[in-house]
Amino acid sequence: xxxxxxxxxxxxxxxxxxxxxxxxxxxxxxxxxxxxxxxxxxxxxxxxxxxxxxxxxxxxxxxxxxxxxxxxxxxxxxxxxxxxxxxxxxxxxxxxxxxxxxxxxxxxxxxxxxxxxxxxxxxxxxxxxxxxxxxxxxxxxxxxxxxxxxxxxxxxxxxxxxxxxxxxxxxxxxxxxxxxxxxxxxxxxxxxxxxxxxxxxxxxxxxxxxxxxxxxxxxxxxxxxxxxxxxxxxxxxxxxxxxxxxxxxxxxxxxxxxxxxxxxxxxxxxxxxxxxxxxxxxxxxxxxxxxxxxxxxxxxxxxxxxxxxxxxxxxxxxxxxxxxxxxxxxxxxxxxxxxxxxxxxxxxxxxxxxxxxxxxxxxxxxxxxxxxxxxxxxxxxxxxxxxxxxxxxxxxxxxxxxxxxxxxxxxxxxxxxxxxx
Amino acid sequence: xxxxxxxxxxxxxxxxxxxxxxxxxxxxxxxxxxxxxxxxxxxxxxxxxxxxxxxxxxxxxxxxxxxxxxxxxxxxxxxxxxxxxxxxxxxxxxxxxxxxxxxxxxxxxxxxxxxxxxxxxxxxxxxxxxxxxxxxxxxxxxxxxxxxxxxxxxxxxxxxxxxxxxxxxxxxxxxxxxxxxxxxxxxxxxxxxxxxxxxxxxxxxxxxxxxxxxxxxxxxxxxxxxxxxxxxxxxxxxxxxxxxxxxxxxxxxxxxxxxxxxxxxxxxxxxxxxxxxxxxxxxxxxxxxxxxxxxxxxxxxxxxxxxxxx
Numbered sequence: 001x002x003x004x005x006x007x008x009x010x011x012x013x014x015x016x017x018x019x020x021x022x023x024x025x026x027x028x029x030x031x032x033x034x035x036x037x038x039x040x041x042x043x044x045x046x047x048x049x050x051x052x053x054x055x056x057x058x059x060x061x062x063x064x065x066x067x068x069x070x071x072x073x074x075x076x077x078x079x080x081x082x083x084x085x086x087x088x089x090x091x092x093x094x095x096x097x098x099x100x101x102x103x104x105x106x107x108x109x110x111x112x113x114x115x116x117x118x119x120x121x122x123x124x125x126x127x128x129x130x131x132x133x134x135x136x137x138x139x140x141x142x143x144x145x146x147x148x149x150x151x152x153x154x155x156x157x158x159x160x161x162x163x164x165x166x167x168x169x170x171x172x173x174x175x176x177x178x179x180x181x182x183x184x185x186x187x188x189x190x191x192x193x194x195x196x197x198x199x200x201x202x203x204x205x206x207x208x209x210x211x212x213x214x215x216x217x218x219x220x221x222x223x224x225x226x227x228x229x230x231x232x233x234x235x236x237x238x239x240x241x242x243x244x245x246x247x248x249x250x251x252x253x254x255x256x257x258x259x260x261x262x263x264x265x266x267x268x269x270x271x272x273x274x275x276x277x278x279x280x281x282x283x284x285x286x287x288x289x290x291x292x293x294x295x296x297x298x299x300x301x302x303x304x305x306x307x308x309x310x311x312x313x314x315x316x317x318x319x320x321x322x323x324x325x326x327x328x329x330x331x332x333x334x335x336x337x338x339x340x341x342x343x344x345x346x347x348x349x350x351x352x353x354x355x356x357x358x359x360x361x362x363x364x365x366x367x368x369x370x371x372x373x374x375x376x377x378x379x380x381x382x383x384x385x386x387x388x389x390x391x392x393x394x395x396x397x398x399x400x401x402x403x404x405x406x407x408x409x410x411x412x413x414x415x416x417x418x419x420x421x
Numbered sequence: 422x423x424x425x426x427x428x429x430x431x432x433x434x435x436x437x438x439x440x441x442x443x444x445x446x447x448x449x450x451x452x453x454x455x456x457x458x459x460x461x462x463x464x465x466x467x468x469x470x471x472x473x474x475x476x477x478x479x480x481x482x483x484x485x486x487x488x489x490x491x492x493x494x495x496x497x498x499x500x501x502x503x504x505x506x507x508x509x510x511x512x513x514x515x516x517x518x519x520x521x522x523x524x525x526x527x528x529x530x531x532x533x534x535x536x537x538x539x540x541x542x543x544x545x546x547x548x549x550x551x552x553x554x555x556x557x558x559x560x561x562x563x564x565x566x567x568x569x570x571x572x573x574x575x576x577x578x579x580x581x582x583x584x585x586x587x588x589x590x591x592x593x594x595x596x597x598x599x600x601x602x603x604x605x606x607x608x609x610x611x612x613x614x615x616x617x618x619x620x621x622x623x624x625x626x627x628x629x630x631x632x633x634x635x636x637x638x639x640x641x642x643x644x645x646x647x648x649x650x651x652x653x654x655x656x657x658x659x660x661x662x663x664x665x666x667x668x669x670x671x672x673x674x675x676x677x678x679x680x681x682x683x684x685x686x687x688x689x690x691x692x693x694x695x696x697x698x699x700x701x702x703x704x705x706x707x708x709x710x711x712x713x714x715x716x717x718x719x720x721x722x723x724x725x726x727x728x729x730x731x
Contacts, residue, residue: 003532003533006529006532006533007533010529014520014521207514207515207516207519208512208513208514208515208516209515209516209517209518211480211483211485211510211512211516212510212512212516212517212530212577213533214485215483215484215485215505215508215510216505216506216530216533216534217502217505217533218502
């Protein structure tokens with residue numbers, strides 16, 4: 001048993017000390033940061049290209065006489081609002097390019113609620129929005145503060161599921177998005193760790209270290225230790241991403257004022273579901289990848305098989321529109337029970353519908369059973385038919401000038417005088 | 422005595438006993454029928470041309486492959502997990518992690534052999550000094566020369582002080598100084614009671630080190646036994662002579678050939694070496710050397726393998 005942990009620790013240290021691990025650890029948060037930046041670029045360019053001089057207004061209705069200022073968001077540039085007594089004066093200012101445009105509230109504004117906008121070049125969205133806010137604030141100036149504030153906030157919508165378990169108010173919060181994000185993180189984790197897992201025994205297979213290992217420890221200890229070590233590497237990576245996510249949420253929510261990052265309230269039930277689903281899903285994927293790595297002599301073939309498996313995890317992402325429309329369709333339920341799609345589709349569905357408990361329980365049960373079975377098959381290597389024995393046989397066959405899938409390994413007598421008996 | 426108990430008794434006399442093992446891969450017969458026994462505390466040579474089945478035989482001994490036919494007994498019975506700690510195995514090449522610093526690699530592999538860390542570190546330090554590798558212990562294995570890697574592999578094989586050492590081509594990539602170092606080490610281990618099974622192509626090393634050998638070809642035994650006995654068995658009816666001046670004509674000598682500084686006299690049937698020596702003495706020839714011409718193992722190897730002698 002101690003040897004299993006020795007192998008696990010060696011494997012863990014080997015991977016964590018590599019530069020590629022640091023790259024994998026930083027790449028996902030960096031990628032997300034870059035994507036966020038790219039998404040922000042159009043609005044940044046817009047604000048950079050927009051000239052905010054000033055906007056004028058002529059108030060014949062006396063609505064804006066109080067001149068109550070508008071408090072704007074920190075990210076929004078304030079537009080200067082200048083009062084003119086006559087339209088001639090405002091027009092002169094417009095022609096002199098002192099203002100961008102001007103609004104005219106006619107004497108009959110209280111009856112018509114019509115406002116006229118005069119401009120040479122149409123003003124930017126911020127100017128229009130800010131004048132509208134200015135107008136609303138001043139229209140409510142005679143109301144008590146609480147009523148004015150509530151009226152300015154507009155309508156509040158709360159959507160509740162019939163069973164009362166789920167509730168949405170306004171936009172999604174990070175806490176609500178967390179299960180879906182965890183599902184996506186699992187795909188990323190499997191994608192990144194597939195390389196480690198595939199190569200778990202590749203180095204040993206490519207030379208004769210395998211022979212030294214299998215004459216030192218049992219194949220169960222070797223494969224079990226390697227899978228444990230790589231899972232520990234992946235957990236370290238995952239925890240690293242969580243730390244980055246928390247940091248991003250704190251910086252984005254508290255310092256940059258990103259609304260959806262401000263509510264970190266996490267549903268404990270959702271977290272529990274994710275743990276119950278993701279842990280066996282990852283263990284199953286890990287054991288599967290290791291077995292593929294051990295079974296195929298040629299790394300490229302193994303990678304193609306792995307890519308095929310990973311593509312199953314991506315299916316729910318391709319089906320996100322139909323899932324959004326009919327999250328309880330037969331297809332959605334079927335994919336929720338299928339082991340290679342369940343860890344991604346179930347959390348995605350929770351965004352659109354309450355998922356029946358039996359489906360979650362069934363998915364977790366299937367996932368756990370398969371994970372146990374897969375690990376058992378990967379580590380329990382009966383004499384003569386073991387994957388590692390096969391791998392060694394293949395390595396041996398390769399030395400005879402033949403590489404093939406285990407079971408068909410057949411050395412032939414060398415014609416090139418290569419040593420090896 | 423039943424057959425089983427007789428077999429068990431025989432096994433306990435030998436560190437390794439291989440009985441009629443065979444192994445095929447698909448349609449290719451790697452080993453057809455190989456049998457030999459390695460006794461306690463001897464250096465045993467496993468010889469054969471390329472592709473003869475040596476490595477497959479070693480793998481069957483170590484339970485890496487299961488034989489299709491025949492039996493293997495190692496350390497008094499079938500291979501078990503516990504026995505693995507009593508065995509040191511060195512494959513022909515590249516048996517170490519290439520991308521790991523030398524010291525860490527050897528300590529890790531020693532830990533898998535059950536060697537406690539403190540003891541492993543102490544012994545490793547001594548061996549690294551002895552093999553002149555101490556200055557390179559922080560380097561990755563792949564950064565070492567082939568000779569250094571070979572020495573590192575040898576250290577890895579013996580670090581846990583195994584009872585049985587199975588070593589494939591121990592002298593590959595070693596210069597004469599290091600070859601001598603390894604030979605001394607092997608003799609030292611034998612003197613301490615370690616059994617060594619050595620597979621090599623370097624026949625002169627076998628002649629110097631091995632007590633007994635088995636020569637296999639095309640997956641079958643072709644020679645097996647004590648080295649001296651085998652050489653005598655293949656000795657021709659000839660003597661090697663080195664004399665001061667020219668040799669006089671001698672009765673009973675069929676042909677005379679020259680070997681370096683020696684003269685090889687092939688004797689006629691019925692002529693004995695003693696008669697030739699007597700003739701030389703009677704003619705007052707000053708002799709510097711007179712010996713029965715025993716073939717080298719290289720010569721025997723070539724004769725057996727090329728001639729198909731069994």
